[in-house]
Amino acid sequence: MSSTSTARVTPTPARSRRRGRRMINGLPAPSAFESVAKAIFLTIVCALVVVPFIGIISTSLASPAQVTKAGGFVLLPKSINLTAYKSIFVGGVVTRALWISIGVTVVGTALSLLLTAMLGWALSRKGTFGNHVLLLLVLVSLLFSPGMIPSYLVVKQFGLLDSLLALIIPTCVSAFNVIVVRAFFVGLPDELLDSARIDGATEWQLFRHIGVPLSRAVLTVVGLFYGVGYWNSFFNALLYISDSSKWPLQLVLRTYVVDSTQLGAQDLGTSEALPPQTSIQMAILVISIIPILVVYPFLQRHFAKGMLTGAIKG
Amino acid sequence: MPEINRRQLIKTGLTVSAAAVAGTTALSACSNKGRGGVTAQSSTKVKLPKFVRYNGVKPDYVGTNGVQDAAIAYPANPVKAATSKPGDGKPVSALVMTNSPAPPALKNNKYWQTLNKRMGFDFQIELVPFGDWSQRFQTAVAGDKLPDVFALLTGSIASLPNLLEQKAVDLTPHLSGDAVTKYPFLANIPTESWNLTTYGGKIFGVPIPRGAQSSGILYGRQDLLSQQGINERPNTLADFQALCQQLTAKQANHWALGRAPLGWVRQAHGIANSWSLQNGKLVSALEDERQKDALEATRQLVAKKVVHPDAFTAQNSDWKTWMANGTIWLVDDTFSAMPGFYLYPSIKSFRLLYWGPPSVNGGDASIWLGNPNYSMTAINANSADRIEALLSVLNYLAAPFGTEEYRFKHYGVEGVDYKLKGTDPVMTQQGTSETQLSLSYLAEGPWVTYQPGHAQATKDAFEAQSRLVPKGIANPVLGLYSDTDIRKGAQIGLGDLENDILQGRQPVSKWDAGVAEWKRKGGDKIRDEYQKALDERNGK
Numbered sequence: 113m114s115s116t117s118t119a120r121v122t123p124t125p126a127r128s129r130r131r132g133r134r135m136i137n138g139l140p141a142p143s144a145f146e147s148v149a150k151a152i153f154l155t156i157v158c159a160l161v162v163v164p165f166i167g168i169i170s171t172s173l174a175s176p177a178q179v180t181k182a183g184g185f186v187l188l189p190k191s192i193n194l195t196a197y198k199s200i201f202v203g204g205v206v207t208r209a210l211w212i213s214i215g216v217t218v219v220g221t222a223l224s225l226l227l228t229a230m231l232g233w234a235l236s237r238k239g240t241f242g243n244h245v246l247l248l249l250v251l252v253s254l255l256f257s258p259g260m261i262p263s264y265l266v267v268k269q270f271g272l273l274d275s276l277l278a279l280i281i282p283t284c285v286s287a288f289n290v291i292v293v294r295a296f297f298v299g300l301p302d303e304l305l306d307s308a309r310i311d312g313a314t315e316w317q318l319f320r321h322i323g324v325p326l327s328r329a330v331l332t333v334v335g336l337f338y339g340v341g342y343w344n345s346f347f348n349a350l351l352y353i354s355d356s357s358k359w360p361l362q363l364v365l366r367t368y369v370v371d372s373t374q375l376g377a378q379d380l381g382t383s384e385a386l387p388p389q390t391s392i393q394m395a396i397l398v399i400s401i402i403p404i405l406v407v408y409p410f411l412q413r414h415f416a417k418g419m420l421t422g423a424i425k426g
Numbered sequence: 427m428p429e430i431n432r433r434q435l436i437k438t439g440l441t442v443s444a445a446a447v448a449g450t451t452a453l454s455a456c457s458n459k460g461r462g463g464v465t466a467q468s469s470t471k472v473k474l475p476k477f478v479r480y481n482g483v484k485p486d487y488v489g490t491n492g493v494q495d496a497a498i499a500y501p502a503n504p505v506k507a508a509t510s511k512p513g514d515g516k517p518v519s520a521l522v523m524t525n526s527p528a529p530p531a532l533k534n535n536k537y538w539q540t541l542n543k544r545m546g547f548d549f550q551i552e553l554v555p556f557g558d559w560s561q562r563f564q565t566a567v568a569g570d571k572l573p574d575v576f577a578l579l580t581g582s583i584a585s586l587p588n589l590l591e592q593k594a595v596d597l598t599p600h601l602s603g604d605a606v607t608k609y610p611f612l613a614n615i616p617t618e619s620w621n622l623t624t625y626g627g628k629i630f631g632v633p634i635p636r637g638a639q640s641s642g643i644l645y646g647r648q649d650l651l652s653q654q655g656i657n658e659r660p661n662t663l664a665d666f667q668a669l670c671q672q673l674t675a676k677q678a679n680h681w682a683l684g685r686a687p688l689g690w691v692r693q694a695h696g697i698a699n700s701w702s703l704q705n706g707k708l709v710s711a712l713e714d715e716r717q718k719d720a721l722e723a724t725r726q727l728v729a730k731k732v733v734h735p736d737a738f739t740a741q742n743s744d745w746k747t748w749m750a751n752g753t754i755w756l757v758d759d760t761f762s763a764m765p766g767f768y769l770y771p772s773i774k775s776f777r778l779l780y781w782g783p784p785s786v787n788g789g790d791a792s793i794w795l796g797n798p799n800y801s802m803t804a805i806n807a808n809s810a811d812r813i814e815a816l817l818s819v820l821n822y823l824a825a826p827f828g829t830e831e832y833r834f835k836h837y838g839v840e841g842v843d844y845k846l847k848g849t850d851p852v853m854t855q856q857g858t859s860e861t862q863l864s865l866s867y868l869a870e871g872p873w874v875t876y877q878p879g880h881a882q883a884t885k886d887a888f889e890a891q892s893r894l895v896p897k898g899i900a901n902p903v904l905g906l907y908s909d910t911d912i913r914k915g916a917q918i919g920l921g922d923l924e925n926d927i928l929q930g931r932q933p934v935s936k937w938d939a940g941v942a943e944w945k946r947k948g949g950d951k952i953r954d955e956y957q958k959a960l961d962e963r964n965g966k
Contacts, residue, residue: 180751180770184744203530203859264565273571347558351565354552357531367527367555388769389743 163187172196172395176388184390196391200399206364212276213361214403217342220280224338225331227285232293233319236300247294254287260351267352278352279345279360286341289334296330297323332414340404365396471627472598474620475606478613482507483828485874487888491896492795494637496875496888497827502849507611507829512822514815517548519573521566523801524553526862537838537860544834545822551863567593574809574816577867578631579801580622584912587625594804595813597629609821614871616798621905623802631802632820634870638895639762640796644690646756647749648779648886659781662788663694663723670732673755684745684757685737686728686928689794692720694783699794700901701956708902708957710949712920712941719786721927722934729930738929742766750776760796764887768880777882780890795898803868823869827876835865850878906963908955914948 134141142150167187171179173196174189200206234240235247258266263282272278305318313321324331346362353359482505485495532538542549552573554562559579566572572593583589599605601620606613612632619633651657654673660666670682697720698711711717727733734754736744746763748754750770767778785791805816825831833851837844843857853861875891877883908915923940926932941949 176770180747183751183753184747199855199858200527202855204534205528205530205859208531209528260561261565261568264569268569268571347561350554350558350562355531356528356553357533359528363555364528366557367524388747390747 168394168397172391172398174391176391179388179391184388196387196395197399199387199392200368200395206361206399208357209359209361209364210399212358213343216276216279216360217339220284220342221335221339223280224284224286224289224342225335228289228293228334228338229324229327229331230319231285231290233297233323235290235294236297237315250287250290254291264351273352274354274358276353276358279348280342282348283341283345286338289337293327293330293334296327300326329414332411336408336411339407343404362400365400368396369393472624472629473603474617474624475601475613475615475629476604477615477617478607478610480507480610480614480826480871483826485828487875487885489888489891492638492898493888493891493895494639494873494875495827496884498881498884499849499878500833500851500876501828504828504830504833506831507825508822508831511544511546512815512818513545513547514812515547516812516815517550518575518816518819519550519552520868521552521554521563521573521576522803522864522867523556523559523577523579524862524864524867525556526864527859528553529860529862535860536842537857538863540834540839541863545819551865553864572806572808574806574812575803575820575868576806577634577801577803580631580799581797582912584909586912587907590625590628590630590804593807594630595807595810597631597805597813597817598627600813600817601629601632609817611821611824611826611871612817612869614826615824616872618798622797622799624905625907631804632817632824632869633798633802634800634867635798635872636762636796636800637798637873638795638891638898639873640760640798640800641793641895641898642689642758642760642796643793643890643894644687644756644758644781644783645749645763645767646779646781647752648777649775650752651755651779660784662784663691663786666694666784667723667727667730667732670727670756671730674732676731679753681734681748681754682732682756683727683737684734684748684754685740686724686733687756687758688720688724688924688928690758690783691724691727692717693793694791695720695723695786696791699899701903701953703902708953708960710941710945710953712944712949717941718934718937721924721937725928725930725934728928738925746770756781761887761891764875764883765877768877768883778886780886780894782894790897793894793898795895795900797901797904801867820869823865824871826871827874832871837861847879852878903956903960906956906959908952908959910948910955911952915952918944918947918949920944 167185170189171184171186173192173194174182174186175191175193176195178186178190231246231250235243235250237243267273267278267282270281272281300323305322308318308322344362346360346366349358349360349363353363356364483501486498487496489495529535529538532542538549550573560582563576563583566576567589578586580586601609601612615633615635616637619635619637620629623629623631623633656669660669673682674680692711695716697714697716698709700711701708702711702714703709728737734740734748740748742763743766745754745757745759746766746769749757749767764778768776770776782793783791803820805813809816822831823835825835837851837853838857838861840846840851842854843860844851844853846852875884875887877887920937920940923932923936927934927936
């Protein structure tokens with residue numbers, strides 16, 4: 113304690129050297145050298161993140177000749193060429209799949225949020241009937257996966273094959289997200305809820321008028337998890353949807369990126385080629401990430417707060 | 427000793443859940459019955475379908491001894507080969523893999539609508555991306571949801587004979603010997619392809635023939651090499667290595683080779699195609715003493731930096747792009763890769779050359795012949811009462827190159843999906859999208875080399891096949907079945923060790939230990955199973 117007191121009274125030599133500096137938020141402003149070094153470092157880090165994105169967009173827009181000459185990756189296109197995008201959207205398959213994905217994502221996320229919030233609320237209320245058993249069941253599903261074929265047989269027996277509901281219902285509630293939401297609800301002060309009860313609020317009104325409004329941040333984050341999950345999901349569609357006209361976007365795009373062997377001249381009946389495979393793949397990346405990039409900034413402000421909920425409470 | 431490729435990856439994926447594939451019974455009874463050691467040797471005591479060549483179309487180049495026919499242009503007035511509509515008028519369902527972008531749905535697909543109209547029934551086709559085939563197929567089997575006809579990657583399904591016995595129709599009475607003549611386009615499929623569709627003495631499927639297309643050679647940029655005065659392949663492997671060094675200019679980003687051509691160098695050393703017969707006994711090519719020489723020779727190519735630096739991580743399209751833009755001069759691939767090289771219209775002078783391997787001591791070495799089939803198509807046992815109708819559908823889809831049926835199947839509706847340029851059909855953008863129904867993976871006639879607009883390319887490919895294929899070496903176990911090979915072959919293979927040696931992470935001397943481990947982990951058992959199957963086939 114004494115040494116600490118001494119340090120408070122007697123400034124260290126380092127601190128005394130900085131005494132003349134401008135202060136920012138109570139801290140001394142960095143020197144010019146430090147500022148330049150930081151700027152260079154951050155520029156490099158940003159470039160490492162941004163340049164690949166620019167490359168993806170540029171390659172998708174470059175002419176086939178430029179892509180071929182560059183060996184597959186173009187940083188700055190000489191001219192804007194939309195051939196890759198046109199070849200993807202021809203026939204309307206991708207457009208249709210896009211709408212299916214949007215529908216599945218919106219409906220699925222809404223349903224998932226509703227069920228997760230309700231389950232999380234129920235599990236957070238002490239003394240609820242079957243609380244512990246239900247919680248145990250949720251945790252078991254977190255630890256043990258049912259496996260591909262049993263899942264398929266269950267979906268089949270429910271008559272969901274070839275139905276878009278098969279893309280939502282089997283993954284509707286994530287145990288991880290339930291635990292996160294439950295952790296938030298557990299932290300709500302009992303006094304708040306008790307005072308509402310004194311005013312005559314029912315359990316549903318507690319959930320609807322207190323629980324949900326206060327959990328906006330955590331529900332936003334969980335919603336983002338669900339939304340991204342539904343948006344990126346392709347495997348359930350592969351297993352459960354036989355009719356390719358009901359395929360979501362990611363499964364359609366997968367046929368371009370993962371498996372597609374470019375049609376040869378023998379298939380095309382011509383020496384005029386399709387756009388290079390790399391251009392098509394890059395165009396598909398752009399198409400698939402744009403919706404998430406558009407939505408994310410609106411949710412970002414909730415993100416850190418919501419994440420902390422799950423991180424520090426169990 | 428095939429290198430790691432797409433089919434091997436599928437193979438690994440399929441065998442992991444082999445129990446599921448063995449049938450739904452595996453789910454209800456955890457028994458090992460039928461999981462291995464089944465006696466299901468192909469071709470045993472079965473009369474294969476008689477080969478009756480279809481003579482309605484005359485190709486420009488007629489191939490013999492395994493060489494495939496070639497055509498400079500599509501016939502001006504294609505013969506209408508089918509005499510009646512296939513099927514029985516009832517809907518037909520199919521499950522088939524695709525490696526093309528998904529086509530438009532039926533109501534938006536003029537090609538599909540016309541196909542249904544021409545055939546007189548509703549053709550319900552379920553497409554599965556190639557990379558996900560194993561999972562989808564497993565669930566279809568486990569859920570008893572196999573359609574009327576379904577594709578099978580025969581070299582990758584464990585307990586395949588059991589699966590076929592339970593789920594597929596025995597086609598022997600309908601196709602064996604002269605019976606196949608009822609289906610003239612199926613009779614036009616070479617016998618060697620049928621040889622791979624028989625299990626336990628029964629014909630269980632219709633092959634998708636590829637012939638010599640799956641055999642590998644070394645491609646080169648003939649137009650660029652001739653500018654350097656290089657018109658002939660070096661006479662020895664040592665000369666070839668020297669040429670590679672001469673062609674490489676690291677500063678200019680020019681590399682002699684697109685990837686390390688280990689298979690090609692093995693052929694140069696005279697190593698057998700996977701297995702060899704010595705005094706009637708099968709011996710794995712992995713045990714060949716010359717393997718180390720081949721590995722060392724290929725390792726040196728990598729060490730001397732004449733192979734593109736991204737060779738070990740590149741995709742198929744990368745190699746073709748590098749060839750097109752002149753980054754590399756040579757790359758090994760199969761004959762089937764040729765059309766993909768001609769996708770780069772900006773290079774008018776582009777011309778490929780085809781080099782077989784030079785013998786270590788000078789002269790020509792023989793190439794290895796690939797699998798003559800891509801896959802096969804089976805008919806669901808639940809649809810046995812419609813077997814003749816379904817065979818007639820497969821027969822219709824196997825109409826050979828040059829017929830009107832083939833032109834429709836591959837290019838669609840004239841004026842909608844394709845236009846004619848001379849006599850060659852030229853796909854419209856709509857056509858490239860609509861026609862991707864993977865019908866060629868359900869039934870197909872013999873492959874014909876055809877490169878529209880590139881007469882010289884067609885001629886070059888045909889001449890290369892004529893030079894190399896007749897002397898090619900076949901894999902003696904093709905058409906035989908080893909359950910251990912299916913289940914464990916890909917897992918215990920030495921591909922990783924090969925890569926480690928080629929990239930200098932392991933010395934060549936590690937090879938012997940690797941082979942010993944391979945033998946111990948299942949290699950010997952694989953050999954024994956193949957040997958037993960071979961002996962039974964030979965009537966011993």
